[in-house]
Amino acid sequence: MAGDLSLIDTAKYVAARRAADMVQNGMRVGLGTGSTAAWMVRRLGERVREEGLAIKGVPTSTRTAQLARELGIEVVSLDQAGWLDITIDGADEFDRELNLIKGGGGAHLQEKIVATASDQMVVIADAGKEVETLGAFPLPVEVIPFGWQTTRTLIEEVLDTMDVLGTRSALRMNGEAPFVTDEGNHVLDLHLQRIGNPRQMALVLNQVPGVVENGLFIDICDKVVIGYGDGRVELRDINEGTVELDELFDGGKDNLFTDLAD
Structure with a gap:
């Protein structure tokens, strides 16, 4: 070819x-x-x-x-x-x-x-x-389906205390249904625009109940x-x-x- x-x-x-x-x-x-x-x-x-x-x-x-x-x-x-x-x-x-x-x-x-x-x-x-600074690309956070909306609320509360420019989150979709990972979980995309302290962000997000893993590789x-x-x-x-x-x-x-x- x-x-x-x-x-x-x-x-x-x-x-x-x-x-x-x-x-x-x-x-x-x-x-x-x-x-x-x-x-x-x-x-x-x-x-x-x-x-x-x-x-x-x-x-x-x-x-x-x-x-x-x-x-x-x-x-x-x-x-x-x-x-x-x-x-x-x-x-x-x-x-x-x-x-x-x-x-x-x-x-x-x-x-x-x-x-x-x-x-x-x-x-x-x-x-x-x-x-120059991470964050323009939405940060993916894998969450378990059970209580995902509560997890989302907790994440947004955490984001209010972090060095970011945006705090909006969105459930990733696959057509009209939620996107499902290979492990059967959902993904929340965090629209942060700028992450001032990626190391702190990675650690804090993984302490939120319902979060499996985030997309920051530090x-x-x-x-x-x-x-x-x-x-x-x-x-x-x-x-x-x-x-x-x-x-x-x-x-x-x-x-x-x-x-x-x-």
């Missing part, structure tokens, strides 16, 4: 490819969820077929598991894997300290569990996902691979304090990703 990619698709493609090429034979790999992560999974599938790459993949959602199996990647559970060498996943926002907002796809609970069970977490993203990400529309790819390592800029990839022709929706 061939065709020219848009600038945003090129950025996602080069980030996904660069991160997938970090994976070595024999690794246990956390497989993220989302459009950019799906491109990474496809690159790994290509390496499995063409290079004989042997890995065990731990998916963070049912849809990622299905894609990985279709591509010939061996899929195991986290319990079976025990501990992972690397997790590669996308992000909805990241700041200069590599704190993240995740959960636009509703998989942040499994994503956080898998990421924290890994030697390193690598985030792949286009350059537009970098922000001190979890080790590296971010940033793709640009011109094909450049930048690798930042928060632990080493290094920044690398790679040569251009040809993301416009004969790649496996042009059929994926954004």
Whole structure:
């Protein structure tokens, strides 16, 4: 399959490819969820077929598991894997300290569990996902269905005491019905506009009865691979304090990703 990619698709493609090429034979790999992560999974599938790459993949959602199996990647559970060498996943926002907002796809609970069970977490993203301050993207909070409206009220009361610009919350919907996560829970999207203290926010939200997990990933990400529309790819390592800029990839022709929706 061939065709020219848009600038945003090129950025996602080069980030996904660069991160997938970090994976070595024999690794246990956390497989993220989302459009950019799906491109990474496809690159790994290509390496499995063409290079004989042997890995065990731990998916963070049912849809990622299905894609990985279709591509010939061996899929195991986290319990079976025990501990992972690397997790590669996308992000909805990241700041200069590599704190993240995740959960636009509703998989942040499994994503956080898998990421924290890994030697390193690598985030792949286009350059537009970098922000000075987290919060423009709505913060997902997974809540149990029982008493979710009470949980929502408690969350909004907490938000009144936090350093944020907005306090509106909305139940995520799937058509006319509430969105349901893989664990059978609901998601409240918090429209905060700006999160002044993400660390405090993450801790406080998880103390609210009914909250399962929030989409703030604090001190979890080790590296971010940033793709640009011109094909450049930048690798930042928060632990080493290094920044690398790679040569251009040809993301416009004969790649496996042009059929994926954004």
